[in-house]
Amino acid sequence: MKRTLIIADDHLLFLKGMEELFSKNEQFEVLNVVSDGNLVVESVAELKPELLILDLNFKTIDGFTIFKEIKKLRN
Numbered sequence: 001m002k003r004t005l006i007i008a009d010d011h012l013l014f015l016k017g018m019e020e021l022f023s024k025n026e027q028f029e030v031l032n033v034v035s036d037g038n039l040v041v042e043s044v045a046e047l048k049p050e051l052l053i054l055d056l057n058f059k060t061i062d063g064f065t066i067f068k069e070i071k072k073l074r075n
Contacts, residue, residue: 003027005051006043008034008066010058018053037061041069 005028009015015033022028031047034040037058044052052070056063 002029003051004029004031004047004049005053006030006032006034006040006047006049007053008037008040008043008058009053009055010035010037011055014055037063037066040066041073044070045073 005022007015007018007022007030009018012035015035019030019033022030028051031049032043034043037055037060040052040054054063054066058066
């Protein structure tokens with residue numbers, strides 16, 4: 001059974017590298033890649049991944065704020 005995940009980072013080279021790495025691994029299914037920090041919560045709410053690989057330093061919002069918003073979805 002594959003583990004679902006979303007990868008979120010505003011550095012496109014890193015983002016694409018992580019996407020390629022996980023896509024080649026049969027244990028994972030990449031549901032989405034997000035380069036805009038403001039869209040991470042929306043993507044998590046819609047796709048409900050098991051895992052989230054998250055950059056903590058987006059230009060527009062910090063990862064800790066994103067975590068707080070995702071936690072609100074779980075309650």
